[in-house]
Amino acid sequence: MDMGDARQIIAKRAASEVKNGMIVNLGIGIPSLVPDYLDASIQVFFQAENGILGMGPTPLENADGNLSNAAGYPVTILPGGSYFDSAIAFGMIRRGCIDVSILGALQVSEQGDLANWIVPGKRVPGVGGAMELAYGAKNLIALMTHCEKDGRPKIVTSCTLPVTTYRCVKKIITEMAVFSISDQLLLEEIMPGYSLNDIRNHTEADFKISPDLKPNR
Amino acid sequence: MDMGDARQIIAKRAASEVKNGMIVNLGIGIPSLVPDYLDASIQVFFQAENGILGMGPTPLENADGNLSNAAGYPVTILPGGSYFDSAIAFGMIRRGCIDVSILGALQVSEQGDLANWIVPGKRVPGVGGAMELAYGAKNLIALMTHCEKDGRPKIVTSCTLPVTTYRCVKKIITEMAVFSISDQLLLEEIMPGYSLNDIRNHTEADFKISPDLKPNR
Amino acid sequence: MSLFNKVTDYPTIKSLFFDGMTLLFGGFGGVGTPPGLIDCLIESGVKVVKLIGNDAGFPWIGIGKFICLERAQSLIASHIGSNPVAGELMTQGKLNVEFSPQGILVERIRSGGVGLNGFLTEIGRGTKLEYDKPIIKIGDKEYMYESPLTGDVSLVFAKKADTFGNLVFDKTARNTNPYVAMASKITIVEAEEIVPMGELNPEEIIVPGIYVKHIVPSKGYNWKWIWEMPDKSSRSAQPAK
Amino acid sequence: MSLFNKVTDYPTIKSLFFDGMTLLFGGFGGVGTPPGLIDCLIESGVKVVKLIGNDAGFPWIGIGKFICLERAQSLIASHIGSNPVAGELMTQGKLNVEFSPQGILVERIRSGGVGLNGFLTEIGRGTKLEYDKPIIKIGDKEYMYESPLTGDVSLVFAKKADTFGNLVFDKTARNTNPYVAMASKITIVEAEEIVPMGELNPEEIIVPGIYVKHIVPSKGYNWKWIWEMPDKSSRSAQPAK
Numbered sequence: 001m002d003m004g005d006a007r008q009i010i011a012k013r014a015a016s017e018v019k020n021g022m023i024v025n026l027g028i029g030i031p032s033l034v035p036d037y038l039d040a041s042i043q044v045f046f047q048a049e050n051g052i053l054g055m056g057p058t059p060l061e062n063a064d065g066n067l068s069n070a071a072g073y074p075v076t077i078l079p080g081g082s083y084f085d086s087a088i089a090f091g092m093i094r095r096g097c098i099d100v101s102i103l104g105a106l107q108v109s110e111q112g113d114l115a116n117w118i119v120p121g122k123r124v125p126g127v128g129g130a131m132e133l134a135y136g137a138k139n140l141i142a143l144m145t146h147c148e149k150d151g152r153p154k155i156v157t158s159c160t161l162p163v164t165t166y167r168c169v170k171k172i173i174t175e176m177a178v179f180s181i182s183d184q185l186l187l188e189e190i191m192p193g194y195s196l197n198d199i200r201n202h203t204e205a206d207f208k209i210s211p212d213l214k215p216n217r
Numbered sequence: 218m219d220m221g222d223a224r225q226i227i228a229k230r231a232a233s234e235v236k237n238g239m240i241v242n243l244g245i246g247i248p249s250l251v252p253d254y255l256d257a258s259i260q261v262f263f264q265a266e267n268g269i270l271g272m273g274p275t276p277l278e279n280a281d282g283n284l285s286n287a288a289g290y291p292v293t294i295l296p297g298g299s300y301f302d303s304a305i306a307f308g309m310i311r312r313g314c315i316d317v318s319i320l321g322a323l324q325v326s327e328q329g330d331l332a333n334w335i336v337p338g339k340r341v342p343g344v345g346g347a348m349e350l351a352y353g354a355k356n357l358i359a360l361m362t363h364c365e366k367d368g369r370p371k372i373v374t375s376c377t378l379p380v381t382t383y384r385c386v387k388k389i390i391t392e393m394a395v396f397s398i399s400d401q402l403l404l405e406e407i408m409p410g411y412s413l414n415d416i417r418n419h420t421e422a423d424f425k426i427s428p429d430l431k432p433n434r
Numbered sequence: 435m436s437l438f439n440k441v442t443d444y445p446t447i448k449s450l451f452f453d454g455m456t457l458l459f460g461g462f463g464g465v466g467t468p469p470g471l472i473d474c475l476i477e478s479g480v481k482v483v484k485l486i487g488n489d490a491g492f493p494w495i496g497i498g499k500f501i502c503l504e505r506a507q508s509l510i511a512s513h514i515g516s517n518p519v520a521g522e523l524m525t526q527g528k529l530n531v532e533f534s535p536q537g538i539l540v541e542r543i544r545s546g547g548v549g550l551n552g553f554l555t556e557i558g559r560g561t562k563l564e565y566d567k568p569i570i571k572i573g574d575k576e577y578m579y580e581s582p583l584t585g586d587v588s589l590v591f592a593k594k595a596d597t598f599g600n601l602v603f604d605k606t607a608r609n610t611n612p613y614v615a616m617a618s619k620i621t622i623v624e625a626e627e628i629v630p631m632g633e634l635n636p637e638e639i640i641v642p643g644i645y646v647k648h649i650v651p652s653k654g655y656n657w658k659w660i661w662e663m664p665d666k667s668s669r670s671a672q673p674a675k
Numbered sequence: 676m677s678l679f680n681k682v683t684d685y686p687t688i689k690s691l692f693f694d695g696m697t698l699l700f701g702g703f704g705g706v707g708t709p710p711g712l713i714d715c716l717i718e719s720g721v722k723v724v725k726l727i728g729n730d731a732g733f734p735w736i737g738i739g740k741f742i743c744l745e746r747a748q749s750l751i752a753s754h755i756g757s758n759p760v761a762g763e764l765m766t767q768g769k770l771n772v773e774f775s776p777q778g779i780l781v782e783r784i785r786s787g788g789v790g791l792n793g794f795l796t797e798i799g800r801g802t803k804l805e806y807d808k809p810i811i812k813i814g815d816k817e818y819m820y821e822s823p824l825t826g827d828v829s830l831v832f833a834k835k836a837d838t839f840g841n842l843v844f845d846k847t848a849r850n851t852n853p854y855v856a857m858a859s860k861i862t863i864v865e866a867e868e869i870v871p872m873g874e875l876n877p878e879e880i881i882v883p884g885i886y887v888k889h890i891v892p893s894k895g896y897n898w899k900w901i902w903e904m905p906d907k908s909s910r911s912a913q914p915a916k
Contacts, residue, residue: 004618023644043914049445050706050850051703052846064846064897065706065848065898066706066845066847066848069847070703072705072757078437079631080598080600080643082634082642084639085851085881086550086640086777086778087854091548092642093778094549095547095551117560119802125755126756126774127754127774128753128776129777131804137664163802165802166457203478214458238679241908247669260679261681265446265606268462269606270885280658282607283465283466283655285463286606296873297873299877300605300606301608302540302608302609302612302613303488303609304789305537305789305883306543306631307537308788308790311790312789312857317485328463336561341736342513342514343514343531343533344511344563346535348538348563353790359547379562382561417663419882519869550782550796551797551818552794553814554792554793554820555792568813570820572820579795579811581813602878605877637879
């Protein structure tokens with residue numbers, strides 16, 4: 001499977017975590033693809049940390065330079081939406097007003113430690129709002145391809161990359177599997193085309209198998 | 218002189234401290250009388266800690282219940298005025314945006330300590346915004362009658378009442394005299410009808426006499 | 435988007451109150467304290483372990499009405515001067531009052547409301563209001579630690595609410611309300627006007643609906659009396675014409 | 676009230692900048708960073724000891740243009756990912772970068788802007804971003820102390836200003852601007868529109884004029900390019916129709 005396909009599969013599976021009436025924050029990368037897979041019947045408020053609640057779809061024309069999401073891309077606003085400053089945007093985030101935050105990840109440990117802000121010596125983007133999103137969201141879902149391009153697993157015993165926030169990830173979705181993390185790392189789903197053995201072979205962390213383990217729909 | 222006359226004399230003298238272009242906060246009590254003595258040519262912005270900048274005169278009719286000063290009395294708003302919440306109102310105050318704050322006082326010490334919030338066992342109104350006004354204002358002027366009704370002096374060596382804020386008062390105006398306080402308490406003016414001896418007899422604190430000492434206009 | 439309709443009625447609100455709750459209320463000298471929700475609180479018969487708000491109101495206005503019933507165990511406020519009954523209860527040991535400087539108090543509510551863990555300040559240092567607050571040394575300076583305040587229930591007064599709970603305030607009735615709205619598990623809003631979602635300009639919204647749980651229509655406010663009382667000397671705090 | 680007229684021109688602004696100043700800038704990913712004032716800063720030839728703002732912008736947008744000139748000694752920001760030049764300068768030791776979590780950074784600016792002395796938080800505890808920040812124990816919990824940030828000069832972008840400096844912002848171009856406007860000795864505003872005092876609705880004003888020292892008219896903004904660049908893959912972060 002190529003990287004692009006994997007990203008779409010992950011995004012599609014993540015979309016099923018978004019329920020009617022939720023307040024949702026999406027990180028950059030794979031999470032930004034999630035809205036494409038939301039059922040039309042789902043009504044949610046998308047929040048962005050630059051200061052908007054109730055983001056609507058990308059405008060088809062006449063984009064407004066002063067109306068963008070946290071990545072700087074043009075958006076619209078839905079009825080009931082509001083603008084505010086970025087201190088209040090993060091106030092909402094820290095205070096636990098976000099029902100689900102879906103973030104991209106570089107590594108997740110079996111305790112739910114998230115690493116997604118720096119690859120020392122290579123990429124130094126800075127942490128942005130990730131630490132607070134990880135800290136405050138009622139439910140934090142990490143999306144990532146199961147392994148690095150060179151095959152190294154990203155679900156690890158202990159993060160080798162600098163940690164963004166400790167013990168924050170509640171669910172991991174990759175193209176191979178879905179894990180939950182509460183007291184322990186639990187395999188919840190095996191995605192189509194993969195076997196339990198595939199997952200064992202590509203996961204560094206120890207995991208238990210959920211009694212409800214099911215192959216993906 | 219009766220108390221009412223003394224209050225008017227103090228307010229009138231205090232009004233001459235308000236200069237064109239200033240941002241001004243007035244406390245309750247004698248300070249609230251100051252605007253009555255402002256020259257019509259003086260343009261200032263009055264700020265109140267409940268969340269308004271640019272207060273105008275008391276409305277002559279149709280007072281708006283949702284438009285009041287910090288004491289709850291009806292006001293109006295002038296062109297250029299704004300509303301904000303009370304956290305921002307106090308942000309302005311602590312940050313030093315108020316050019317002059319004119320507060321009523323119960324006692325002022327020779328170091329400029331202000332006591333104006335509590336008379337233990339008698340009056341317990343609570344401190345309100347006085348501590349922050351005293352802390353933040355570029356210039357803090359305390360207004361009070363020179364003595365208690367029983368004759369005890371209010372300008373003291375050291376406050377016997379609980380202190381609101383230490384070393385904050387820059388000027389004291391009473392019906393008998395005007396003092397400045399920087400390194401020391403300095404008599405700047407003797408008000409009409411009083412002598413230097415009167416002031417000495419009714420002031421507990423030590424004071425020096427300003428080289429520029431002048432009787433009041 | 436009826437999914438986001440939070441409008442309800444007073445009987446429903448009454449059932450949300452519970453004995454032992456910590457209650458935050460908006461308002462400044464009674465102005466902006468939701469009168470309908472205070473009446474509802476009174477009718478509920480509930481006892482409050484801690485009241486948090488700018489002041490004690492007046493005996494017949496704002497939170498004052500409730501305080502006079504002696505059903506509050508403690509109060510954190512910046513002053514109680516306008517409510518002599520509160521002073522008496524305090525003196526008699528029936529109401530435990532903690533005074534906080536006015537701007538510090540609203541910042542403590544904000545600190546809780548935005549999910550921070552308190553802040554440092556010099557305001558009140560060395561005075562009676564230091565209580566036993568921790569003194570923190572940063573570099574060679576010492577500051578007081580002010581703890582964040584949060585509650586179980588917040589009572590808020592707004593000019594307009596849409597059905598999602600986006601709020602707009604009116605003039606100086608805004609005061610502490612925006613932060614009180616952020617600081618409790620359950621925020622209840624009494625609004626002078628309730629409009630459909632989409633009717634408020636997103637730019638003028640002061641409190642986003644995300645913070646609001648329940649909305650009831652106001653039956654009108656009553657704080658104009660403050661300056662209409664014959665026993666209060668009129669006060670002009672502004673430049674005379 | 677011409678007394679309160681703060682409108683001036685770019686040459687006057689240029690003369691306000693000085694070597695060694697600490698500069699705060701509004702904006703989020705370039706959006707809302709005043710382009711005319713940044714150009715003016717560039718033309719001034721001044722060196723800045725400390726830059727403080729949400730991010731490093733893009734190499735040709737926002738504060739990024741200035742950073743690329745290597746005239747800033749240090750930067751406090753939440754990320755520099757959109758400006759590779761900033762990353763290179765950091766790696767080469769030519770730009771000292773302190774990373775602060777995004778919401779914590781704007782709260783630090785606010786803390787300075789409202790005259791408080793910093794705050795406590797758990798955000799970033801145990802991570803690389805702890806730096807050598809003081810750890811404060813309150814009760815049995817440990818928090819990081821975050822210091823307030825203030826500057827000599829703040830650069831702010833507004834939709835509308837009246838001549839007194841009352842400010843209104845536009846949609847998501849508001850972001851950090853309101854707090855940046857409060858946190859420096861000299862706040863300079865670039866406004867898309869300047870109107871006489873009294874023309875703004877007092878209720879819609881986000882930053883009261885009390886904080887603003889100088890106002891210049893904007894020559895237009897330039898951040899729409901961000902999504903028009905051919906080398907950036909388009910990104911839909913919202914529900915598709």
